[in-house]
Amino acid sequence: MTEDNVLMKTNRINLLFDFYEKLLTEKQQTFCKLYFHDDYSLGEIAAEFQISRQAVYEHIKRAEAVLEDYETKLALLSKHEERVQLAGQFEELFSELPEERRNQAGALLEQWLTLD
Secondary structure (H helix, E strand, C coil): HHHHHHHHHHHHHHHHHHHHHHHHHHHHHHHHHHHHHCCCCHHHHHHHHCCCCHHHHHHHHHHHHHHHHHHHHHCHHHHHHHHHHHHHHHHHHHHCCCHHHHHHHHHHHHHHHCCC
């Protein structure tokens, strides 16, 4: 796996973790935080918890699979990424409006966002 692929995978797991962290076991949460967020090695985590590197690896791999399974079922990350993309398109269109139209559109948007 290339360095770019490893970085992309790590970023994806971190994003999935942000959405689904509370659905993992406590041990999976801890190991994922240490491995993906704090950049601990498998050996460092194993030493900290006095277990084998293989056990740490299996906990992390299981957590990755669980995170991907939740994303397949709930698609929170996909929906978030789509919203971010749409927001960028909206900002681009919004910035091209004359100031008066921007003010009107902003007021309508504010009204829409505050609806119950």
